[in-house]
Amino acid sequence: MPPGRTVRFSLSLCLLLFSALTGAFAAPVGQAEFERGVAASQRGEHQQAIQAYLQAQRAGFDQPALQYNLGVSYFRLGDYAKAAQQFAQLTRDPQWAALAHYNLGLVARRLDQPDRAADHFEQAYRRSDNARLRALAASALDRLPGTRADAGTTLSATVAAGYDSNVALAPDAETVNLSDNSDLFIEAGAVVNHRLSADSTRARYLFGGLHLRQYLDVSEFDQQSLRLGFNQEQILQRWQLDLRAYLDNIHVDSDRFEQSLNIAANARRTLGGGRDLRLHYQAGLIDGGARYAYLDGWEQRLGIDSLLPTGAGWLRFGYQLELNDRDDLEQNGEFFSYSPTRHSLFARLTLPDAGHWRYTLRGEYRYSDYDDPYRISNGTGTTEVPREDHRYLVGIRAQQRLADRTALFVDYRYIDNDSNITAYDYARHQVMGGIEARY
Incomplete structure (x- = not known):
């Protein structure tokens, strides 16, 4: 212009x-x-x-x-x-x-x-x-020169370090046979987008992402994930649509945890006065690999959220429904369900910039109801227990721009999972800081 x-x-x-x-x-x-x-x-x-x-x-x-x-x-x-x-x-x-x-x-x-x-x-x-x-x-x-609209390929990368108080998401270290369930970690990630074509109403992209987390001592929980996919962005009347198909491959330590083929559709509509409405749908066909075969099956997520300007800042709040149909785990007369139905409510408040800093506050409540009751050995036989979990999350993120394409961030979150089966109770503190860059 x-x-x-x-x-x-x-x-x-x-x-x-x-x-x-x-x-x-x-x-x-x-x-x-x-x-x-x-x-x-x-x-x-x-x-x-x-x-x-x-x-x-x-x-x-x-x-x-x-x-x-x-x-x-x-x-x-x-x-x-x-x-x-x-x-x-x-x-x-x-x-x-x-x-x-x-x-x-x-x-x-x-x-x-x-x-x-x-x-x-x-x-x-x-x-x-x-x-x-x-x-x-x-x-x-x-x-704009050098931005996504002009560049055929863009890259964003993150390098961070942090502390995780509950690596295994367990009530205590003894439950998962660890001497210490807390650890320091380093984390790195990168996302590449390559635009194939674009016009006034439509754009097509290939994208890929890589994420690594390595713990200092508890190396059996090291994580590696890779995502490759295609998406199309387009405008349909007053809706902005983002349609995606992608493959996820997640490893824990050296074992494949999940491989999934996914489709996703996101739709956004501006409502006026700074407000908007967003709808989400995602479905994945999951293969857990030899060690995690009980995770094989389907997962679907449906969500709705809205942006609302307030006197304190910009508030985004919403609801998500998650449906799972997995193979579950049955061994030695015991049964463990991995097919929860989950209902999540969340709110995220982005405060006006304070100097060079931007702060985002986050809260979430998630209720999980597992389809079939657990059968758990009690020494003389087994007991059937329907599992229900209530998970609470609070967090804060602060971000400061260091230069035109780089930013410093600090992120803290606390999770408390309250389950009627004691082995799945846990609390977790995680704090990390790092640098983000875009090219």
Whole structure:
């Protein structure tokens, strides 16, 4: 998008919003100074406009339209730091957040920060229900050098280290014959996307992902996973669709834990006012391998969630249903079910950026009901016990951008699983920190 065109849009839309809002909300004190600033902006006299806006601010005129117009004038004069400061404050207001992110994208583009610009343009596109703003954000993304829209292949990578208090997810170390069930670990992952084709309504990708976790002492729980697949993104009326087919291969230590062939469909619709609705479906045909043959079977997940702007930040909340039909495990007269039906409720709150940090709070409750009762040996015979689990999760993630394409993160989560079968009770603390990079 040519720079002149984007700036003219920013100013004209700001004036349109001002005319719609000030009649209902503007306080009389300072309004004359504000209107004088608008007139100066229209004449291209942005230094005079800034002086008038600041006078209006000191007089008590404290409206989002003033912050926005002030940011536009700073932008036109090349004072990008002050412009970004004004727009960043507006990201906390659900009615202005999409427009503010769009203009923060313009600022980042002028500062030659394409990755940061892409983040803001994507935020503007996702949060807006204004067709013109969404089109401008999409066009701005297409014209960014070195971003996903221009690059045929992109790579993201993560390197981290952490501590896991309960590696085996057991009530105690003795249950799983370990001297110590807690351990330090290192973790690394990478995801590659290669675009095959794209037009205005559809794009096709090949993708792959690799994830490794290695424990310092409890090496029998080391994990390796590989994912390869294909997906198609397209727009169908007011829905954005993501259709995927992929193969997962997961190993624990050197043994294959699961190999699965999966299909997934995700649909998202913008509802207006910064809100959206998302629907999810995933089905997998699972092969547990020789050691884990009892995991063979099907798994399906259906979910619905929504994004809601609040005074505290952006809240995403939802529900997921998981259905399993596995072979289960029967040996020595005992029976263990691996076919739970699970109901999950979750909420995730992303707080407004505090300086260079972004914080996300997460909570989840999951109820699991296993299809068939367990048969457990009691020394003289077996006892049948229907298994039910209640799992609670809380967590916090903090992320700080280090450079245009790299970020530092710290993640903590606590899980408490309460089962009516004591062997499946456990609590787990996990904390890790690392660096993410995108190329």
